[in-house]
Amino acid sequence: MVNPFDLKAAVLAKHAQHVVLIHFPIALFISAVAFDLLAQWKKGRSFADAAYYNLLVAAISTLPVLATGLLAWQFQLEGQKLKGILLKHLILACVSTVVIWLVWWVHFRARRRNQALPSYRLALEFLGVGLVALTGHLGGFLSGVNGPG
Secondary structure, eight states: OOOTTOHHHHHHSTTHHHHHHTHHHHHHHHHHHHHHHHHHHHOOHHHHHHHHHHHHHHHHHHHHHHHHHHHHHHHHHTTOOOOHHHHHHHHHHHHHHHHHHHHHHHHHHHHHTTOOOOTHHHHHHHHHHHHHHHHHHHHHHHHTSSSOO
16 A cells, blocks of 8 residues: 655656646636636726736646656656547647636736737637646546546
8 A cells, every 4th residue: 555645656656746736727727717707797906916817827837737747658658659538638738738828928918018808818718718627637537537547
């Protein structure tokens, strides 16, 4: 039986970092979208600020997640050609990352120019939430959480 408090095993596991880190951009992005909706509804600057900073940290946190995902592929599969669910997961992860950065950029540009946020951002944010959910769903199958892995 593996000790759940064994720090060495947790840090040196070939895939553990990706599985742990992935929750940060997911939660931050979904929270940012919720704050943005609240800012739209309540017309509150504090909600808009919370949305912006959650988006910023979500975007930044996608970088180590992508890196650890690629490292997990190299360690576990020794760089074999990807196929099936793993390939779909990687493609969706890259697209999700681009959408998260794009949503942050839309918010950044509006703040820098002191303009109102464009209305199309909501569609982009909802697309991002859907992509993140689908990517996470496929990742769940790969890790064995959603079924045989």
